[in-house]
Amino acid sequence: MNLGQISVPGRDDGLAGKVAVITGGASGIGRALALAYARAGVSTVLGYHPGDPHDPAAAVADVEALGGRTLAVEADVTDSNAVRVLVQNAVSEFGGLDIAVANAGILRRATLADMTDEHWNSMLDVDLTGVVRLLRAAAGAMHGSGALVAVSSIAGGVYGWGEHAHYAAAKAGVLGLIRSVAVELAPRGIRANAVIPGLIETPQSLDAENSLGPDGLEAAGHGIPAGRVGHADEVARAIRFLTSDDASYITGEHLVVDGGLTVRFPS
Ligand code: NAD
Secondary structure, three states: OOOOOOOOOOOOOOOOOOEEEEOOOOOHHHHHHHHHHHHHOOEEEEEEOOOOOOOHHHHHHHHHHOOOOEEEEEOOOOOHHHHHHHHHHHHHHHOOOOEEEEOOOOOOOEOOOOOOHHHHHHHHHHHOHHHHHHHHHHHHHOOOOEEEEEEOOHHHHOEOOOOEHHHHHHHHHHHHHHHHHHHHHHHHOEEEEEEEEOOEEOOOOOOOOOOOHHHHHHHHHOOOOOOOOEEHHHHHHHHHHHOOHHHOOOOOOEEEEOOOHHHOOOO
16 A cells, blocks of 8 residues: 655654744734744744833843844734835845744723724724734745734634624624635745633733633633633634644644633533
8 A cells, every 4th residue: 555655743743944923922822823833943023012111122132032033013903004114024025034923902881882893894904804914914925835823702703702703703794704815825835823812810810801801811710621721822823833843734724722621511
């Protein structure tokens, strides 16, 4: 029987020497991903939102301390031109683009009754159209194979979440978007997948006004089979996997990273 070429899993995941763009790269999951990529030998361009209280210089310093190459670029994902420039930076500074991770996102609390068109549109503009802007620019800049990842959420991606319908709609939309982009770009050797984080301790989830806050996260951890909420690095490593050669035949999929939260028997 001819089994063809069998590759033995080893430490070479194909990432070393690659170039990645990450939106929302100055904090939380995006920043953890920049560090994970630095350890894997991936050069990164970190998009950051100028109005937000995250320090891109500190993210750059942390990556460089690991021996990684990185560059922080101001890029609001609601601005198509800024996203195009973000991607162009990868090409001009590092010679090309292999990976793009649409991670930037906002979370706002609003009941359906209070949800104005402005609430709805501004949420979708960042959390769904912002993803389209990055995938479009990145796919246009890729001249060989590549990998795209978008960050969805268990809110919308798996569960409903009261007072967060606009967020959940955007995050559910990300999954349909990724499946379609995966089909469209597969002939070019570009894969597209989503990650669905559960409850992860980051600035977003620590915001008590719009999310659970520190006390809510602590309490929620007890209901998670793993017994705790997740760390940003645990999502980052799942994204690193999806963009590596270890996932070479995986496209149009989503990977839930939630410590078993969404598969537990309801009690
Ligand atoms: P975070 O707030 O640290 O990260 C979000 C990042 O997006 C920030 O760096 C922020 O500056 C950036 N951003 C916001 N608006 C932007 C804009 N208009 N343009 C460019 N950047 C913008 O929180 P996080 O948890 O690391 O979030 C990363 C992603 O993970 C988000 O898409 C979020 O919705 C998703 N997520 C998080 C959790 C969780 O529990 N933390 C769960 C599910 C999904």
